[in-house]
Amino acid sequence: MISKLFQFLSSLRLTVVLLGLGVVVVFFGTLGQTSDGLYVAQEQYFRSWFAYWTPHGSTFPVVPLPGGYLLGTMLVINLIVAHFTRFKWTWSKSGIFLTHIGIILLLLGQLATDMLARESIMSFREGDTRNYSESSMDFELAFLRSAGSNTLDQVVAIPAVRLKPGDELHHELLPFGIRVKDAYENARIRLRAPVMDSNRPPAATQGVGARIVIDAQPPTRTMDARNVPAAVIELSGPSNLGTWAVSGELKPQTVTVEGTEWRLEYRSVRDYKPFALTLLKTTHETYPGTDIPKNFQSRVRLRNTESHEDREVDIYMNSPLRYGGYTFFQYQMGKEQLADGGRGTSALQVVRNPSWITPYLGCILVGVGLLVQFLMHLTKFIARRKPRAA
Amino acid sequence: MRFTVVTVVSALAWMAVGCGKDEIRVYQAPQDAPPVAAANPQGKTTQTPLASEIPGSAASGSSSPARSESSASERPAVPWTVPAGWEEKPASGMRVASYGVTRPDGRSVDISVVAMGGGAGGELENVNRWRDQIGLEPATEADLAGLRSIIPAGNRQVVMYELDGKKAVLDGKYPARTLAAIMPAGEMTVFFKITGESALVAEQKPQFLAWLKSVDTGGGGESAPEASASSSAPAPASPAAVSGGSERASGGGADGLPNWQVPSGWKAAGPKPMRLASFDIPDAAGNGDVSISKLSGNGGGLLANVNRWRGQVGLAPLEAGALAANSKTVATAGGDSGTWVELVGTEKTILGAIVARGEVSWFFKLTAPSAVAAQNREAFEQFVRSIRF
Numbered sequence: 001m002i003s004k005l006f007q008f009l010s011s012l013r014l015t016v017v018l019l020g021l022g023v024v025v026v027f028f029g030t031l032g033q034t035s036d037g038l039y040v041a042q043e044q045y046f047r048s049w050f051a052y053w054t055p056h057g058s059t060f061p062v063v064p065l066p067g068g069y070l071l072g073t074m075l076v077i078n079l080i081v082a083h084f085t086r087f088k089w090t091w092s093k094s095g096i097f098l099t100h101i102g103i104i105l106l107l108l109g110q111l112a113t114d115m116l117a118r119e120s121i122m123s124f125r126e127g128d129t130r131n132y133s134e135s136s137m138d139f140e141l142a143f144l145r146s147a148g149s150n151t152l153d154q155v156v157a158i159p160a161v162r163l164k165p166g167d168e169l170h171h172e173l174l175p176f177g178i179r180v181k182d183a184y185e186n187a188r189i190r191l192r193a194p195v196m197d198s199n200r201p202p203a204a205t206q207g208v209g210a211r212i213v214i215d216a217q218p219p220t221r222t223m224d225a226r227n228v229p230a231a232v233i234e235l236s237g238p239s240n241l242g243t244w245a246v247s248g249e250l251k252p253q254t255v256t257v258e259g260t261e262w263r264l265e266y267r268s269v270r271d272y273k274p275f276a277l278t279l280l281k282t283t284h285e286t287y288p289g290t291d292i293p294k295n296f297q298s299r300v301r302l303r304n305t306e307s308h309e310d311r312e313v314d315i316y317m318n319s320p321l322r323y324g325g326y327t328f329f330q331y332q333m334g335k336e337q338l339a340d341g342g343r344g345t346s347a348l349q350v351v352r353n354p355s356w357i358t359p360y361l362g363c364i365l366v367g368v369g370l371l372v373q374f375l376m377h378l379t380k381f382i383a384r385r386k387p388r389a390a
Numbered sequence: 391m392r393f394t395v396v397t398v399v400s401a402l403a404w405m406a407v408g409c410g411k412d413e414i415r416v417y418q419a420p421q422d423a424p425p426v427a428a429a430n431p432q433g434k435t436t437q438t439p440l441a442s443e444i445p446g447s448a449a450s451g452s453s454s455p456a457r458s459e460s461s462a463s464e465r466p467a468v469p470w471t472v473p474a475g476w477e478e479k480p481a482s483g484m485r486v487a488s489y490g491v492t493r494p495d496g497r498s499v500d501i502s503v504v505a506m507g508g509g510a511g512g513e514l515e516n517v518n519r520w521r522d523q524i525g526l527e528p529a530t531e532a533d534l535a536g537l538r539s540i541i542p543a544g545n546r547q548v549v550m551y552e553l554d555g556k557k558a559v560l561d562g563k564y565p566a567r568t569l570a571a572i573m574p575a576g577e578m579t580v581f582f583k584i585t586g587e588s589a590l591v592a593e594q595k596p597q598f599l600a601w602l603k604s605v606d607t608g609g610g611g612e613s614a615p616e617a618s619a620s621s622s623a624p625a626p627a628s629p630a631a632v633s634g635g636s637e638r639a640s641g642g643g644a645d646g647l648p649n650w651q652v653p654s655g656w657k658a659a660g661p662k663p664m665r666l667a668s669f670d671i672p673d674a675a676g677n678g679d680v681s682i683s684k685l686s687g688n689g690g691g692l693l694a695n696v697n698r699w700r701g702q703v704g705l706a707p708l709e710a711g712a713l714a715a716n717s718k719t720v721a722t723a724g725g726d727s728g729t730w731v732e733l734v735g736t737e738k739t740i741l742g743a744i745v746a747r748g749e750v751s752w753f754f755k756l757t758a759p760s761a762v763a764a765q766n767r768e769a770f771e772q773f774v775r776s777i778r779f
Contacts, residue, residue, distance in 0.1 A: 049423050132421060140415070157415040171414055190486060191505045272419050 109358025
């Protein structure tokens with residue numbers, strides 16, 4: 001029984017089927033991207049074990065598909081099992097061996113990238129200093145209080161996905177429980193205009209929530225827009241602290257519990273760095289007579305108090321800053337943003353990918369393996385031809 | 391052995407999925423630097439605290455996330471009729487609604503509804519900001535009266551400014567014109583504004599006026615904003631605001647009036663200049679009159695108003711230091727406190743309460759023959775104490 005299983009797992013037929021299915025998944029993933037957008041399609045078709053394709057406008061899943069994780073895992077298993085069951089090490093097959101190792105490295109490297117790589121955005125105005133970057137997709141409900149010093153905050157951050165209507169959340173560091181009354185994936189906040197909104201109660205009883213309403217919006221799937229979530233939460237501690245409206249559009253609000261001041265803020269998930277960047281100058285050049293960008297350039301000051309580094313760096317297209325395991329790419333610099341109060345603004349894309357080296361290594365191994373195998377065949381061929389010629 | 395390898399790889403792959411993304415994170419982080427001053431869509435630093443709490447696209451700079459734009463059909467219904475030819479635009483920042491009209495030759499107008507807290511910086515400041523936008527010199531307080539007109543909006547009368555720019559500020563080719571109506575609503579002020587190329591604004595003026603007329607202002611009517619009290623054309627008040635029985639519906643305030651309990655026997659009175667509401671107290675010995683009005687700022691000063699009232703009942707004015715001894719503090723149900731005065735003249739008595747709230751002062755005043763005032767003193771005080779803004 002087990003030998004049959006190994007036979008199946010090591011078969012070349014399985015490899016071909018898996019690669020064929022890979023083509024199919026890429027095809028339907030591309031179709032899905034047109035209606036659902038890149039990020040949703042990525043999650044649905046490639047970062048999943050099983051997927052199904054639904055025609056646009058239908059709610060009925062039509063084509064069941066294996067997800068990217070399933071295909072990748074099966075390919076790795078197929079390769080490894082085949083290697084151990086059928087492959088016998090000889091020098092003459094060292095090229096194939098290297099190629100296989102390279103492919104396994106590529107597959108595992110992709111998995112590691114998927115697990116470990118993080119992309120975020122650092123956006124600031126000229127003169128601003130940032131020691132954190134923000135997720136472009138994910139939000140968190142952060143509760144902050146002073147950590148006993150004037151410069152540090154104690155932060156308890158609840159991911160947006162945990163905020164589901166009706167749920168109650170508790171944390172040992174929070175002196176209150178959180179009951180989620182409403183949660184919106186995408187919503188717009190505006191002042192409650194008494195004439196227009198006389199039939200609508202304010203979003204919440206406390207803080208700015210008492211003066212606003214929340215308009216739910218359809219979730220966006222496009223690349224150039226972003227969902228801004230909102231929620232209405234009820235805080236109950238030693239006493240009922242009322243309901244609060246939180247949104248990615250609102251600034252921090254303050255609630256005092258047993259003499260301690262807590263700030264609550266619904267914000268992009270932050271990734272703090274052990275160093276800080278200050279935006280000194282933005283340069284935004286276009287080709288004469290057009291709006292076509294010629295050069296976006298940010299001059300930043302990099303300061304690391306631990307290593308006592310303090311230097312200025314230019315970040316521009318194709319010339320990112322690589323520092324501390326992060327890569328900072330020039331990302332956005334809108335013209336209208338430049339006009340904002342006379343101070344230029346810049347957004348840097350911050351990428352952290354500890355496994356960035358694996359695709360390079362994998363490709364080198366595959367290349368070297370194929371070359372070795374080819375050269376071995378070539379030398380054998382030439383050696384065979386020589387006696388015949390003689 | 392081989393099977394173990396396979397199992398380990400599979401297990402690792404499984405663990406890779408959904409790892410740690412849903413966990414509550416606890417960490418210490420450096421405190422944020424204080425935020426930079428927010429700017430409102432008009433480009434000036436805002437005065438209202440609420441504006442700084444609600445970052446619009448302009449307020450939060452580049453960190454402001456892009457929003458999805460919903461189609462018109464997904465928007466909540468608006469309490470007005472949108473004139474034909476007006477194209478809906480996505481509302482942003484502090485705008486409640488946004489419309490536009492564009493002509494093929496590039497001329498365009500922008501129509502906006504903006505709601506702001508309190509007096510939104512004051513009438514003069516707003517008018518001067520609009521003047522500045524179309525290249526006009528600032529006006530003075532004295533000029534305002536000549537610039538404003540009173541127009542109907544829903545079942546109310548509101549102040550409108552028509553500002554006609556002469557300079558070619560649009561693309562260096564066209565002069566601009568602005569029509570702006572100001573509607574106080576509870577603690578907020580709503581601005582209806584059309585601005586753009588001068589001739590096109592003039593062409594759209596009938597639509598703009600019809601649009602304002604179509605605004606559903608709710609059941610209650612209200613006079614023009616209190617600032618018009620200083621103008622020569624006081625607006626009539628509607629009795630509808632106070633005719634709805636002895637207690638105003640809670641959660642109201644949509645018409646700008648607080649909630650209160652009307653004592654039995656009081657009758658809602660007809661429109662009177664400069665008043666937000668009036669009541670008659672019928673009495674054989676002479677009717678009593680209760681007025682409710684609102685003035686911006688301190689309405690000229692507490693002492694000045696008390697002395698004006700004293701003059702009306704034939705009392706000599708008080709010195710500045712004497713007011714405290716001749717008044718007391720009264721607390722309302724809504725938690726506000728005001729100054730309570732009882733000015734008993736030989737024939738007439740005035741009972742008054744002045745409540746300062748932020749940028750406005752409210753005046754509650756009972757004028758009656760002294761005997762009638764005395765009989766109604768308790769009722770009037772209860773009325774004042776029942777007020778909730």
